[in-house]
Amino acid sequence: MASESNQDLDSLAMEFLRLVNDIVPWSKLSSEIIQDKWKILAKRVMASSGDDIQEFLHNIVKSIAGDSFYTTRGEKGKEEEKGKEERRRLGKDLEDYLKKVKSIGREKELIDYIKSRAIPLVIRLSAEGGES
Amino acid sequence: MLSYGVIARTQKSFDGLPTLAEITHHQLIVATLIASDKKSFFAGLLHDALKPLLKFELEKERRGWRWLHLDGLEVGGTKVNLEEIVGQSLSTTLSGNEVESLIQLIRQHHNRDAVKCNPITYAENEKSGLGITLIEATLFLKKDLKDMGLYTCIEAKGLTHPYHFFVLALIHQGVKYYLNKVYDEVFSLLGLTRLIVEYNFGNEKVPEIQYDDENSVLMLRYYVPSTSYKGMKVVHEYGGNVFFNIEETETKYVKIHHAWSDVLTFLISSPSTDGLTYKMLCIIPGIIVYNGKDVSTNNETEKKFENTVQNIVKHVIAEIQESIELDGSYNEVLLDYVEGNEQGDLKCTFCWKKTDRKIRLSQKSLLSEKFTDYHRIRTGESVCPLCHIGFKYEELLRMQGPAFYLSLPCEISSVEVVDDFKQKYHSAYGAYPLNPEEGVVLSVLGLSTMQLMSEAWYSSLLKEVNKRSSLPKWIRLYALRAQKDLRGLYVKFLIDRRVLIYPLIIKIRPKALISSYGGRNKKFVLNTEILEGNTLWRGSELDITEEQLDVLEPLINTLKSLPYKKIYGKMVNLYGLRE
Numbered sequence: 001m002a003s004e005s006n007q008d009l010d011s012l013a014m015e016f017l018r019l020v021n022d023i024v025p026w027s028k029l030s031s032e033i034i035q036d037k038w039k040i041l042a043k044r045v046m047a048s049s050g051d052d053i054q055e056f057l058h059n060i061v062k063s064i065a066g067d068s069f070y071t072t073r074g075e076k077g078k079e080e081e082k083g084k085e086e087r088r089r090l091g092k093d094l095e096d097y098l099k100k101v102k103s104i105g106r107e108k109e110l111i112d113y114i115k116s117r118a119i120p121l122v123i124r125l126s127a128e129g130g131e132s
Numbered sequence: 133m134l135s136y137g138v139i140a141r142t143q144k145s146f147d148g149l150p151t152l153a154e155i156t157h158h159q160l161i162v163a164t165l166i167a168s169d170k171k172s173f174f175a176g177l178l179h180d181a182l183k184p185l186l187k188f189e190l191e192k193e194r195r196g197w198r199w200l201h202l203d204g205l206e207v208g209g210t211k212v213n214l215e216e217i218v219g220q221s222l223s224t225t226l227s228g229n230e231v232e233s234l235i236q237l238i239r240q241h242h243n244r245d246a247v248k249c250n251p252i253t254y255a256e257n258e259k260s261g262l263g264i265t266l267i268e269a270t271l272f273l274k275k276d277l278k279d280m281g282l283y284t285c286i287e288a289k290g291l292t293h294p295y296h297f298f299v300l301a302l303i304h305q306g307v308k309y310y311l312n313k314v315y316d317e318v319f320s321l322l323g324l325t326r327l328i329v330e331y332n333f334g335n336e337k338v339p340e341i342q343y344d345d346e347n348s349v350l351m352l353r354y355y356v357p358s359t360s361y362k363g364m365k366v367v368h369e370y371g372g373n374v375f376f377n378i379e380e381t382e383t384k385y386v387k388i389h390h391a392w393s394d395v396l397t398f399l400i401s402s403p404s405t406d407g408l409t410y411k412m413l414c415i416i417p418g419i420i421v422y423n424g425k426d427v428s429t430n431n432e433t434e435k436k437f438e439n440t441v442q443n444i445v446k447h448v449i450a451e452i453q454e455s456i457e458l459d460g461s462y463n464e465v466l467l468d469y470v471e472g473n474e475q476g477d478l479k480c481t482f483c484w485k486k487t488d489r490k491i492r493l494s495q496k497s498l499l500s501e502k503f504t505d506y507h508r509i510r511t512g513e514s515v516c517p518l519c520h521i522g523f524k525y526e527e528l529l530r531m532q533g534p535a536f537y538l539s540l541p542c543e544i545s546s547v548e549v550v551d552d553f554k555q556k557y558h559s560a561y562g563a564y565p566l567n568p569e570e571g572v573v574l575s576v577l578g579l580s581t582m583q584l585m586s587e588a589w590y591s592s593l594l595k596e597v598n599k600r601s602s603l604p605k606w607i608r609l610y611a612l613r614a615q616k617d618l619r620g621l622y623v624k625f626l627i628d629r630r631v632l633i634y635p636l637i638i639k640i641r642p643k644a645l646i647s648s649y650g651g652r653n654k655k656f657v658l659n660t661e662i663l664e665g666n667t668l669w670r671g672s673e674l675d676i677t678e679e680q681l682d683v684l685e686p687l688i689n690t691l692k693s694l695p696y697k698k699i700y701g702k703m704v705n706l707y708g709l710r711e
Contacts, residue, residue, distance in 0.1 A: 010683065042706050043673070119674055119706045120683035127687055127699055 009113045012101060016114055017045070017125045019097060020057060022073045023090055024065050033064075038126045040064060045118035049111075053101050056111050057094075133630040133637065134378070134588055134621065135366045135386050137331060138184045138356060142199065142566060143269050143573045150566050152544070152578040153268045154633055155183055156329045156352075156368055157395045161415055161577060162264060164315065164396055165281045166251040168418040168430065171230045173322045174222060175237040177350065179252050181339050182212060184331065184354040186635065188557060188565040197565035203239055207338050214238060217341055224345040225323050233424070251422040255281070262420070262429075268575045277576075281420070282413045283434075285311075285397070285441050289472030290406040293483035295522025298647040299452075300470060301538035302525075302607070304399065304412055306448030307441070309606035311414055312393035314440055316372025318417045319392065323348050327370040330354065333361035333634070356634055360552040370395070375596075375608070376587055380621035390584075398580035399540065406472050413576075414441065451604040456524040462517040469518050478514035482523070487516040534597050534609035535650030539590055541582035542640040545629070545678070547572050553635035566635060582640075585631050589642035592622035593669065611650055612709055615697040623696040627684045641678060642668055672708030680707075 021041070026034055033040060044063045050056030071090055101107055114121065140158035143149040163176030182201040189198045205212045214235050222231055241252040247260040254261035262281045267273065277284065285307050288300045319325070325348040337355035344351070358364075364384040370392055377389040397414040416437050421430045449466050453459060468475075469485070476488025490513055515523065549566050557565055574582075594610035595617050613622065631638050649670055666677040674680070687699060704710055 010686075038702065039706055046674075117680060117683045119703075120680050123684060123699060123702045123706060124687055126702060127690075 008104060009106065009110055012110055013114045013121055014124065015097060017121055019094060020060055021125060023061050023070055025068050025070050028068060029065060038122050042118045042122040046115055053107050053111060054098055133628055133632055134625045135364055135632040137366060138634045139636055141268060149573050150636055151269050151573040151575055152581060153575060154581045155180060157581055160395050162252060162255045164415045164417045165255045165262065165264065166420045166422065167318055167322055168421045170322045171226060171234045172251045172422045175234045176252055178218060179238045179241050181352065184356050185336055186357065207336055212338055217338060221341040221343050225343055249426055251420045251427050254420055254427040268577045269573050271574055271576060277413060281416050283416050283438060283441060284411050285414055285445065286412040286470060288410040288470050289404065293519060294647065295482060295519040297645055298522045299518045300410060301645060301647055302452055303448055304538055305608060306451065306604060306606050307412065307444055308393045308397050310444040311397055312372060312391040315392035315396055315417060324350055329368040331356055331366040333358045333364040358552050358634065360550055376584065378588055378591060380619045394584060395580055398583055400576065400579055401540065452521060455603050456528060466517045469516060474516065480516035480519050481514060482519040483516060485516040487514050490514050491520060533650050534611055535594055536609055536647040537590060538645040539583055539586040540643040540645060541579040542586040542642050544572060545639040545641050548637045550635040550637060585640050586642040586644055589625065589629060590644055592626045612704065615701055618697050618700055620696050623700050624688050627681050628688055674707050676707055
């Protein structure tokens with residue numbers, strides 16, 4: 001398991017990838033991309049850069065989907081329960097996330113952590129959705 | 133985590149620092165050294181049979197912990213009687229007197245005064261005997277390996293080129309295979325064709341010993357007291373016809389197959405002026421002789437064994453050459469080259485070692501599209517024996533693309549003591565008998581256990597593949613495991629690299645000499661490297677490193693409900709392991 005000092009970074013890294021995955025409109029992309037979704041995501045994370053975490057995220061999303069992206073996402077469990085779609089705002093999630101990252105003050109370190117461990121993080125992300 | 137076994141000893145002088153040695157491995161090594169008669173051999177196999185009960189007692193006057201494992205030990209409220217455990221089970225193969233004498237040898241083996249009349253004490257005592265325990269507790273030896281019952285089969289020096297390392301790995305495989313046959317023959321004559329050891333974790337219970345006279349099979353059933361691992365079972369099987377292999381037959385049941393030579397031979401590497409030196413060592417069977425009264429070492433047995441090993445090495449070298457139609461060309465000189473000697477006025481095209489043979493290598497092979505490593509070829513038309521063999525094998529296996537490696541003793545990343553063991557002793561005495569604060573004591577003999585741990589990790593990633601019938605039967609080639617060949621255990625161990633040698637959990641850093649990575653689209657190209665540091669396996673996208681696997685670890689706790697085959701598939705795909 002990740003060492004104690006890396007545990008904070010690890011959970012922030014996973015949260016970051018969840019956000020990227022939600023923001024990228026995968027279903028609107030070509031079937032070839034969808035088929036190789038996790039490999040593409042891992043490679044783009046490794047290849048992208050940014051001065052801060054927001055720019056890093058922006059560059060990853062842009063390199064995968066160009067200028068199109070989602071701003072809201074349906075919440076799975078809640079949709080089924082209430083029979084109507086309840087949507088969460090990704091902008092708000094992103095804002096909360098950025099605040100959290102700033103408060104920890106290890107932004108550069110976090111970017112390095114995500115880039116250098118993109119593959120295992122993406123494998124974990126894919127397993128979370130049951131789509132491993 | 134891979135559950136492997138139970139520790140064999142601690143280092144008293146360092147306040148309970150554990151020694152990395154497994155209990156069955158330890159007993160088998162001692163038994164092999166004293167395998168000159170049946171009674172001594174079986175005494176060796178059983179002399180520490182009560183150790184897996186892990187009964188420690190704090191002796192205030194001696195200021196330390198004592199690991200109780202002889203008669204008088206209390207298990208479940210009753211005192212253990214060795215006669216009851218051993219007597220009946222071995223009565224079909226040993227006479228009454230022999231059983232009595234065997235029990236005496238076990239009871240007496242800690243008595244230092246018995247060193248001249250007890251073969252086990254002689255094998256273990258470092259002052260007046262061979263001192264195999266010393267070799268288990270240190271890497272820095274005061275004695276010559278030969279004086280400790282070990283024979284150096286091969287000493288490789290000055291290897292510089294991938295082809296050289298490949299040939300060393302080939303010879304190692306062959307010698308290990310035939311040595312297994314030698315050990316099997318010695319043990320069969322003494323009434324043992326198979327050894328089965330069961331570690332049952334849960335409640336403490338007196339060990340059970342069974343001997344099947346008809347098939348010469350000895351079965352030891354240990355009951356290791358542990359609440360954390362209750363219900364877990366680890367089975368070791370040793371024999372003359374098996375290769376190292378790990379099976380997970382059901383949850384909490386692991387079966388590990390060992391060839392005798394997996395434990396009784398091992399490779400150590402040490403730096404020297406010629407670069408790294410690799411020594412392949414093996415235990416000399418029956419070097420200690422017991423005539424019922426006195427113990428001595430048998431020089432004749434030693435010489436006979438040395439001759440046998442030398443003949444094996446010659447035979448292996450001949451088989452290697454035969455398989456690539458170099459019949460006998462290098463019979464006399466190949467071993468010289470492995471040992472770092474070279475001769476001749478010419479220079480090898482590949483490695484620039486001296487050579488006296490002018491050989492035209494097939495231009496077709498060298499210049500066709502198949503040969504990818506042009507940079508290796510220098511000018512000239514001569515090759516040394518090592519490179520010639522490496523080149524020919526590369527040609528032979530090029531289209532097949534298998535992986536080829538030689539596992540090396542792993543390194544230790546971290547050690548921890550299992551909680552239930554700590555609680556048991558901490559609550560009673562305020563300190564526990566094992567103190568891994570400063571790690572574990574690494575040892576020469578422990579290197580065979582450590583080499584097997586590396587082997588276990590690589591065998592969770594790789595599977596043996598069928599090979600050409602023209603190759604010697606002992607050559608083992610590998611490919612990445614397909615999803616259908618996977619077990620949950622393999623994927624979990626691949627990711628977390630933890631081995632349980634109860635009560636220690638050891639996180640390993642596997643090491644190997646990789647000669648070829650193989651892969652579906654790969655050609656068989658010998659490009660040897662020693663994987664050191666963090667890199668464990670190369671991928672075309674990214675290498676698998678300890679750091680990468682550490683990030684995957686949180687998955688393990690949820691693997692039960694997750695499709696581990698798909699996770700492995702994702703690893704193969706994303707790291708590019710097959711390309």
